[in-house]
Amino acid sequence: MPVSPDGGARFAKILADLYSDAAAHLIGLVSNRLAAGIDQRGWAEQKLSDTLRLRRDAQRFVATLGDEVDANLYDLLADAYSSGVLAAGGPGVAEAAPGIVAANRGAVQAYAAELAGTVKSTHTRMLRSAEDIYQRVIADVAGQVVTGVQTRREVAAKAVSRLAGAGVRGFTDRAGRNWELSSYVEMATRTTAGQAHVQGGLDRYTQTGRDLVIVSDAPEECEKCRPFEGRVLSLSGREPTAEEVKGHRYAGTLREARSRGFMHPNCRHALAGFTPGLTKPPARDTADPEGDKLRQEQRALERGVRDAKRKVAGAAPFGDTEELRAAQALVRLRQFKLRAFVGEHDRKRLPYRETLGAR
Ligand SMILES: [Zn+2]
Known part of the structure; x- marks a missing residue:
């Protein structure tokens, strides 16, 4: 079986999912803090004075995320490398694979360290984004004349949903392209895991002459x-x-x-x-330029679904609001469009690309 950089794709799903969940969790953290006591007088002042508590919560969560990355990346890349060895094949490859991985532990470690550095470099911006959304929503709500409890909930839900829908942005790759958080993590993992996979294959070819x-x-x-x-x-x-x-x-x-x-x-x-x-x-x-175009269209539709799902995550803690119902309807509409597209073009659907945040 041949080896390809595309062999890193299935490993990218694992980290993209982790960061999708993390982004949604952070939005939930912000929304829950904002929703607490939203019916009370002096809400905006109280929330502003609670900014430090939000920051501490977010920092604690992101630190855990970093630990999880550190604990799992070597194994992930060893799997990617090993899958390359197995793909290159040859007699007795299954028995030989663990030995080749062990002999090249240093190379795998280097891939893991590089990837850990890249994905953890997103953490500062994740934290800043959470705090930024928190403060912007307070300012938004405080700046509007609201006439009742329901209205304040509506305004806050709308504001969080709007900001959540945009995702954490501003990650640029070497080519200068701009990425949303979990798409960036997915791309970085796919790239490094793909390199490890190919390297495993090449090392196996060399080993077998x-x-x-x-x-x-x-x-x-x-x-x-x-x-x-x-x-x-x-x-x-x-x-x-x-x-x-x-x-x-x-x-x-x-x-x-x-x-x-x-x-x-x-x-x-x-x-x-x-x-x-x-x-x-x-x-x-x-x-096959047509196929390439279709694949890009499908990715765009999948992104739309994830954006809408984040809006739901942002609005939900405020209870039953117009914004929540609109966001839920948007998720259904976009899922329908995606299914129709996939059905029409008979493209294999990749469910993980629709999960929260992944892009
Ligand atoms: Zn190519």
């Missing part, structure tokens, strides 16, 4: 990788003889290909061991 690999022809392909589709690459840099690659085209070393963008994050191209005289060329010409 296979130096040549062949690039798959990915459906819905990425442009950067097209020049390498169906080509043979060398892991060590030893150039194969014409006889070895007969009927195939050699495109240099994997290292060179990577430096030209091949196997970028989210890449769905895969590497399989190449056996001279036995490996057949993969089918050609599969450029």
Whole structure:
């Protein structure tokens, strides 16, 4: 079985879910604090003077989140690495895998440390966002003439819901793109777990003496990788003889290909061991811009569902409000649209992309 950066995707779900839940939990924490005593006089003053308590709650929660990340990342990346070893296969791979993982513990640790640094770098902004929402809602409610208890609830629910729906933003990747919290975590995990997966596969190829690999022809392909589709690459840099690659085209070393963008994050191209005289060329010409467009449309619809779900989480602590009913209706509408889209285009639905916050 071939190895691909896409092999990191299923590991990304675990951390994206963790951070989705965390974002929703933080919104809930803010909303619950705001909703407490909302019927009472002097609510705004009381809430402002409680800001420190909110901060402490949020800090405690985020510290726990960080501990959870630290406790689990090595195992997660060891799994990703090991899945690459298994995917590369060869006789006795199941028995050999634990040994290869142990021998490369340092590499796995380095992936884990890098990823832990990236995902935990979001914590400061998460905390700031929680406190910011808390204070903006107080200001919003205090700044409006409210005529009764129900009205104050309505105004607060609306304000939290609006801010919650936008998510925690402002995370930028190396390409300068802006991400929402759990999409950012998902992207970072997918990237690093994908690297670990591929590295596991390459280490296995090397261990079994296979130096040549062949690039798959990915459906819905990425442009950067097209020049390498169906080509043979060398892991060590030893150039194969014409006889070895007969009927195939050699495109240099994997290292060179990577430096030209091949196997970028989210890449769905895969590497399989190449056996001279036995490996057949993969089918050609599969450029599929339509598929890429559909996938992006589906992601946008999934994002819409998650945004609406966060709005519900923000409004719910204020009881039965117009805002809560509107947010719940929005969730149903967007879920309906997503199901219709998936049904129409027969695309495999990825339930985890709809969970709170994940993007
Ligand atoms: Zn690619």
